[in-house]
Amino acid sequence: MRTIFSLLIFGLLVGSTVKYTRTISGFVTDSLTLQPLEGVSVMAGRVETITVTDARGYYKLPLPDDAQRLVFFRTGYQAKEVDVAEQKTVDVKLVGAQKVMYELLTAPMRSERLASGRPMQYISISSEQILIPNTEDYNAISETGFRDAQIQPVTTFSVDVDRAAYGNIRRYLTGGNLPPKDAVRIEEMVNYFDYDDPQPGGNDPVAVKTELSESPWNPGLHLLRIGLQAKTIPTDNLPASNLVFLIDVSGSMRAENKLPLVKAALNLLVDQLRSQDRVALVVYAGAAGLVLPSTPGSERQKIKDAINQLTAEGSTAGGEGIRLAYQIAQENFRKDGNNRVILATDGDFNVGVSSDGDLQRLIEEKRKSGVFLSVLGFGMGNYKDNKLEILADKGNGNYAYIDNLPEAQKVFGKEFGGTLFTVAKDVKLQLEFNPRRVRAYRLIGYENRTLNNEDFHNDQKDAGEMGPGHTVTALYEIIPAGVKSRYLPQVDPLKYQRQAAPAGASNELLTLKIRYKKPDSETSQQRTQAVKFQPQKWANTSDDFRFAAAVAEFGLLLRDSEFKGRAHYSQVATRARQALGRDPEGYRSEFIRLVKLAQYLSDEGTLVKKSDRK
The missing domain is CATH 3.40.50.410 (von Willebrand factor, type A domain)
Structure with a gap:
C-alpha cells in the first residue's frame, strides 16, 4: 500500500512542467479543540504546489491539472489525504498524535520482545504500522550534581548549538514511546527554540544576557539563564x-x-x-x-x-x-x-x-x-x-x-x-560563582560539553561553534547561600581556603567569561563581565526565561532526573502555554502537544486515566 509519506517524497522528485487549472482554499483545525492549526503543510501533485497554513489555519493553493487529492501534514498530527474532485473549498480537521498513539498503545503486540531480549518498537508511517527490533545506540549520560561554590567556585563548558535530541525525542513520542533516558540531552532540547536576546554590538560576534529567578521545580532554589546571541547576517x-x-x-x-x-x-x-x-x-x-x-x-x-x-x-x-x-x-x-x-x-x-x-x-x-x-x-x-x-x-x-x-x-x-555558516568557533564559557551569594550550583545538561577549567585558555582545546543568528541558552540551578538542601552531601568546611572578596563584589552573583575564535583565526579572544545578584519574581521574567525553564523541566521528567524535585507534566504544559510569546512557526505550540503526549505515555498519565475511570 502506498503511504502518504511516499506521496510527499514522490512530489519532490517529479519534473518541473506544471499546468494550473484552478485554486483551492480552506481552513485546517485541530479535531479535538477545533482551534486553527498554523504551519500545516498542504501539498498537491508536485513540489511547486505546496503551501503552509497561516495563523488562522487558512491555506490557498493553485492546483495542477493532474491533482486528484490534497495531502495535509503537520508534526504531532496524523497526515490526511483528501480527494479534491471539483471542490473549490476544502476544510480539514487533523487528528492529534494522542488519539493515534492510544490505538498503538492498546495494540496486542505492544510488549513483544525478540529472543535476544531487545524490545520491539512500533514504527508508524501514516496509516501503516510495522514492528521492528530497536537497536539504536546512545552514549550514556551521567547528570552533573551540585557543586559547592566554596570548594569549586569555577565551572567551564563548551557551548552547544546542536538540536538533534529534540527532533529525536519528538519522533519517539509521536511513535508512541517515551525516549530512552540517554537520548534526552536537555541542552539540545532547550536550544531547539529561538529566543529574543539582543544582537551583539560593534565587532563582537556574540552577545550575552543573563536572567535570575526562582526554580519552578525546586522551591527555595534559583534558576539562572545565560543567553548567547550570535550576530545575524543577511544571506x-x-x-x-x-x-x-x-x-x-x-x-x-x-x-x-x-x-x-x-x-x-x-x-x-x-x-x-x-x-x-x-x-x-x-x-x-x-x-x-x-x-x-x-x-x-x-x-x-x-x-x-x-x-x-x-x-x-x-x-x-x-x-x-x-x-x-x-x-x-x-x-x-x-x-x-x-x-x-x-x-x-x-x-x-x-x-x-x-x-x-x-x-x-x-x-x-x-x-x-x-x-x-x-x-x-x-x-x-x-x-x-x-x-x-x-x-x-x-x-x-x-x-x-x-x-x-x-x-x-x-x-x-x-x-x-546558522546551519551552514560560522561566525564564532571554539566558544567556551567560564563562570566563577560568589560564595557569598551561592552555596552550590549545577549546570543543567551539557554533560558531554564540560571542560577542565585550565582548558578555557587552551586554544588547542576544541569547543562549540555558533552560526549567524544562532541562540544558545545555558541554565544553572543555584542553591542560595544559607539555604539547606537535600541535594548537598555533608562535607566539612575548609580551613585554609577562605579569601576576602574584592571591594564592591558582595552583590555580585558571579563573574562570566566567554572565549571564542573568529572563523579564520586560531587565536581566541576573551570578554569578561560581572553579573549582579538581582533575582526577579517569576511573573516578572521574560517569556524566553519561562519557556526555556519549561523545556528544561520537561527534560528532567523524561530523564526521571534525581533533581526533578516537584516537576510534573501538567505544570510544564501550563508554564509553556503562559510563555508562548511570538510563535510564528508553531514550534512552541507543538512542544505543548508533545508534553501532553509524554504525560499520557508516562506514569503520571496512567494515574490520570485511572482517575478518569473512577
Whole structure:
C-alpha cells in the first residue's frame, strides 16, 4: 500500500512542467479543540504546489491539472489525504498524535520482545504500522550534581548549538514511546527554540544576557539563564560556500524516512544556493565514490538530478566516504569562504573505520584542513546517535535530526545561515560563582560539553561553534547561600581556603567569561563581565526565561532526573502555554502537544486515566 509519506517524497522528485487549472482554499483545525492549526503543510501533485497554513489555519493553493487529492501534514498530527474532485473549498480537521498513539498503545503486540531480549518498537508511517527490533545506540549520560561554590567556585563548558535530541525525542513520542533516558540531552532540547536576546554590538560576534529567578521545580532554589546571541547576517552577505554532500546509500538507508527523505531535504537546500556557491556529491555504501564534481549553485537542476538518482544498497563504509568528501572539499577550498561537508546518514557504519574512537580520530585529523562538518541524522530502529554526535562534536560543526519534511524546511530554510555558516568557533564559557551569594550550583545538561577549567585558555582545546543568528541558552540551578538542601552531601568546611572578596563584589552573583575564535583565526579572544545578584519574581521574567525553564523541566521528567524535585507534566504544559510569546512557526505550540503526549505515555498519565475511570 502506498503511504502518504511516499506521496510527499514522490512530489519532490517529479519534473518541473506544471499546468494550473484552478485554486483551492480552506481552513485546517485541530479535531479535538477545533482551534486553527498554523504551519500545516498542504501539498498537491508536485513540489511547486505546496503551501503552509497561516495563523488562522487558512491555506490557498493553485492546483495542477493532474491533482486528484490534497495531502495535509503537520508534526504531532496524523497526515490526511483528501480527494479534491471539483471542490473549490476544502476544510480539514487533523487528528492529534494522542488519539493515534492510544490505538498503538492498546495494540496486542505492544510488549513483544525478540529472543535476544531487545524490545520491539512500533514504527508508524501514516496509516501503516510495522514492528521492528530497536537497536539504536546512545552514549550514556551521567547528570552533573551540585557543586559547592566554596570548594569549586569555577565551572567551564563548551557551548552547544546542536538540536538533534529534540527532533529525536519528538519522533519517539509521536511513535508512541517515551525516549530512552540517554537520548534526552536537555541542552539540545532547550536550544531547539529561538529566543529574543539582543544582537551583539560593534565587532563582537556574540552577545550575552543573563536572567535570575526562582526554580519552578525546586522551591527555595534559583534558576539562572545565560543567553548567547550570535550576530545575524543577511544571506546575501554570507561568504561563498564550498559544500560537499556526503550521502549514505547503504542498504540500511532504504526505508522511506531515510534516503527518500535525505533527497527531499537536500533538494530544499539546493533551492537556497546562490551562483557563487558550489556543491559536490559523494556517496558511500560498500565503497565511496564521487557522483557529482564541484558544481556552481546556479546549476540547480543538475545538482538535483544527481541527488534524485541515488538508490540504497550494500554495506556501510562510512570512513572511506568521509575521507573522500574531505579530499573533494580541500581540492575546491575557498580561502575566505565556507568550506563544509554535509553528512546525511543513520550512523550505522559497519565497514572499515567504524568504531567510535577511530571515527573521532579521523574527524579530528580532517578538521585541521579548515573544512567544517555538519551531520544530519535520519531514520529509526537502527539509528546510531552516539556516532553522529561524536562526528559533529569533533568536526567543528552542528548536528540535526530530521524526522520529517517540515523539519528539513526548518533546518535548510528558516535556519539556513546558522546551519551552514560560522561566525564564532571554539566558544567556551567560564563562570566563577560568589560564595557569598551561592552555596552550590549545577549546570543543567551539557554533560558531554564540560571542560577542565585550565582548558578555557587552551586554544588547542576544541569547543562549540555558533552560526549567524544562532541562540544558545545555558541554565544553572543555584542553591542560595544559607539555604539547606537535600541535594548537598555533608562535607566539612575548609580551613585554609577562605579569601576576602574584592571591594564592591558582595552583590555580585558571579563573574562570566566567554572565549571564542573568529572563523579564520586560531587565536581566541576573551570578554569578561560581572553579573549582579538581582533575582526577579517569576511573573516578572521574560517569556524566553519561562519557556526555556519549561523545556528544561520537561527534560528532567523524561530523564526521571534525581533533581526533578516537584516537576510534573501538567505544570510544564501550563508554564509553556503562559510563555508562548511570538510563535510564528508553531514550534512552541507543538512542544505543548508533545508534553501532553509524554504525560499520557508516562506514569503520571496512567494515574490520570485511572482517575478518569473512577
